[in-house]
Amino acid sequence: MTAGIPDYDMLIPPLHTQKAAFSQAFGQRALLTVDTEEEFDWNGEFHPFDYDLDHVRRLAKFQEFCENIGVVPVYLIDWPIANSQIAVEILGDAAKRGTAEIGIQLHPWVNPPHEEEVNAFTSYAGNLPPDLMREKFLRLRDVIHRNFDCAPRIYRAGRYGLGSHSARMLREAGIAIDSSVRSRYDYRKGHGPDYSTHPLWPYWVDEERSLLELPLTTVYWGMLRQLGGILYPWAERFPRLPGLLSRLGLLERIALTPEGISLQDALRGLDIAIDDGLPLLVLSFHSPSLVPGNTPYVNSEEDLDGFYGWLRGVYAYLDMRGVRPTTVSEIVDHVVV
Known part of the structure; x- marks a missing residue:
């Protein structure tokens, strides 16, 4: 850490002076983020080895869908995905072609080293001892770099689980963007962070402007x-x-997610975000939703058709409103430092 430059606590809402600005050419854009992770029981206990990866093959269909509508998704991948040969073939190929980007998502309970007691509290990476969180993160980063032949520039803590030491970890690792803050949500009942008063606007985490926060978009x-x-x-x-x-x-x-939010509601949310002048809309969902039965949001093939219909409808509406899809690379290039 540079002398005199503090690390902000990412659990504390930022000051107005931390608000980020973008070049005039950037306009308003939308980033599609995919929490690309293993299948597990969302209502069960956390387990380091009890999971499946059956949905990974469906990523090929989803990637083809994105390419057809002109969207470059960023896949935030965790340990099981990073070590899946099928995922490497599908997502690695798309990343090499420039039609997808790869980021990091830390699910600490499935990520070595397995030194902690696995429970709801430690499922939030930010609740771990800083050295253990850092070691898990670095092992994941290195596996992604080796298997996908890329250097990820964006991170999301699984379960949105930032901690007081997350900023230092990300800065030291050279991560340019964090997207762990889920504004207007409070996870304290489950031992997680409180983001209920965090803003929707992108903001700088540190005074050096080396780490940019992109909160997930949720409007009232x-x-x-x-x-x-x-x-x-x-x-x-x-x-x-x-x-x-x-x-x-x-x-x-x-x-702004197809998980539990109807298309009609999403379009109302888009109008609010666009009319309020939000420069960057961050959409998200979990990759297991691409197969019925893995998450509470997609229980049938009909639901899955609706899932794709949501994405198609949202991006058609964004295009009508003049909001273009964007990428991590474009965001880094256009943010004013």
Whole structure:
């Protein structure tokens, strides 16, 4: 760390002075991120070796779909994916052709070294001892570099699990972008971080402007949306209240993901984000959703058709609104340092 240059705690909402700006040519753009990971029971206990990779072959179809609609996805891959020969063939080929990008996603419970007690608390990498988190991260980075012949420039902590030492780890590893902050979500009940008051705008994590944060895009919609940052966290204390507020058109939280968000709702969310002048929209989903039954969001082939329909509809609407797809490389080139 350079003398006099502090590492900001990424769990603390940034100051306004940390807000990032982009070149005029950048305009408004959208980045598609894929949490590319093993299949496991989302409602079960965490286990270092009890998982499957049956959906990996479906990545070829998804990649073809993205190429057909002119989108370059960034695959944030974790340890099991990084060591899958099928994933290397499919995603490595796309990355070499420039039709996909590779990033890092740390699921600590499946990533060696296996020194911690595996439980809900340690499933968030930021809760691990800093040296152990760093060692897991570096092993994953090195495997990706070796197997995919690339140097990833973007990171996402699995389960959005940043910690107070994450910034230092990422800076020392030369990572240019983090996208672990899920703005307007609070994971403290499950031992995770609280991002409920983090902004949607990209911002610099450090004074050197060497690490850029790209929060996942989630907006508030409704008559009370300007008060969403205060009202929604309060409403979440009462199980039925957020749904009631949404049905009344008063307040709704809309994440830009095909997982649990309808196309109609997503289009309303896009309008809010675009009209508010957000320079970069970050969309996301989990790769196991590409096969029915792996996640709560896709339970049938009909659901999967709807999943692809969501992406097709969202990108058609973005094109109509003048928002172009982007890549990590373009973001790095256009951000004002």
